[in-house]
Amino acid sequence: MAxxxxxxxxxxxxxxxxxSTLWTLGMAVTVTVSIGTLISALVRHDYATLSxxxxxxxxxxxxxxxxxxxxxxxxxVFGVLVVSGEYGTGMxxxxxxxxxxxxxxxxxxxxxxxxxxxxxxLVTSCAAFATGQLMLGRYGASPGDPGVLRAVIGGGLYMTxxxxxxxxxATMLRSPMLSLxxxxxxxxxxxxxxxxxxxxxxxxxxxxxxxxxxxxxVVTPEDPPPYGPWGGFAIMALWVAVAVTVGYLLMKxxxx
Numbered sequence: 714m715a716x717x718x719x720x721x722x723x724x725x726x727x728x729x730x731x732x733s734t735l736w737t738l739g740m741a742v743t744v745t746v747s748i749g750t751l752i753s754a755l756v757r758h759d760y761a762t763l764s765x766x767x768x769x770x771x772x773x774x775x776x777x778x779x780x781x782x783x784x785x786x787x788x789x790v791f792g793v794l795v796v797s798g799e800y801g802t803g804m805x806x807x808x809x810x811x812x813x814x815x816x817x818x819x820x821x822x823x824x825x826x827x828x829x830x831x832x833x834x835l836v837t838s839c840a841a842f843a844t845g846q847l848m849l850g851r852y853g854a855s856p857g858d859p860g861v862l863r864a865v866i867g868g869g870l871y872m873t874x875x876x877x878x879x880x881x882x883a884t885m886l887r888s889p890m891l892s893l894x895x896x897x898x899x900x901x902x903x904x905x906x907x908x909x910x911x912x913x914x915x916x917x918x919x920x921x922x923x924x925x926x927x928x929x930x931v932v933t934p935e936d937p938p939p940y941g942p943w944g945g946f947a948i949m950a951l952w953v954a955v956a957v958t959v960g961y962l963l964m965k966x967x968x969x
Contacts, residue, residue, distance in 0.1 A: 741787035748780030753848035773931035777845020793880030831874035838868030860931040867928030884960030925949030
């Protein structure tokens with residue numbers, strides 16, 4: 714137990730002493746909140762021109778999270794840097810020499826980064842909701858409305874799982890550039906295409922980001938997936954668990 718505590722402290726020191734990781738967390742907050750605020754202001758301005766159908770489908774809570782799509786990219790970068798940064802510099806050999814038990818090293822690395830991502834994710838989600846509803850004015854939602862609190866907390870949990878998933882992929886690939894080259898296009902482009910093209914829509918609904926984002930929705934869409942908000946979150950959590958397991962097995966069997 715004493716060794717785990719020391720490794721946890723070491724991993725926390727690594728995160729807070731590297732400026733790039735702190736910058737990415739700050740960027741996640743800034744991008745998510747600012748874009749959500751801007752989109753909410755634009756929606757308020759154009760709300761009167763919406764059709765009756767669009768007004769019924771309008772989700773003020775999810776509108777305030779409009780910046781999550783770009784904000785999550787910063788969380789992806791953070792997750793990748795926490796893991797693969799050591800591979801890029803060769804410091805992973807020093808870390809493994811100090812902590813020969815690779816499972817302990819990976820667990821501590823993920824645990825510390827997950828806690829940091831959770832705090833940042835919850836702060837970001839609450840800030841995005843608050844500013845978004847302020848911009849929406851009388852068209853906004855209240856924290857006491859059904860499903861709103863779940864969506865706000867879910868926004869923070871979603872960003873946390875995105876970070877852990879990115880860490881797992883970085884553990885598998887071990888290269889910062891390769892990891893980002895896979896994750897960025899997948900979450901920013903490929904996933905959205907698969908989820909919106911009729912041929913692949915059913916499969917796309919079960920991708921980690923598409924399923925996980927359902928927890929941030931309050932208004933049910935016309936063509937909902939065959940799972941609810943927490944069901945989607947569970948699907949995303951399963952993706953993350955599988956990715957972490959594969960990452961651990963590869964890290965355990967390969968050379969540094």
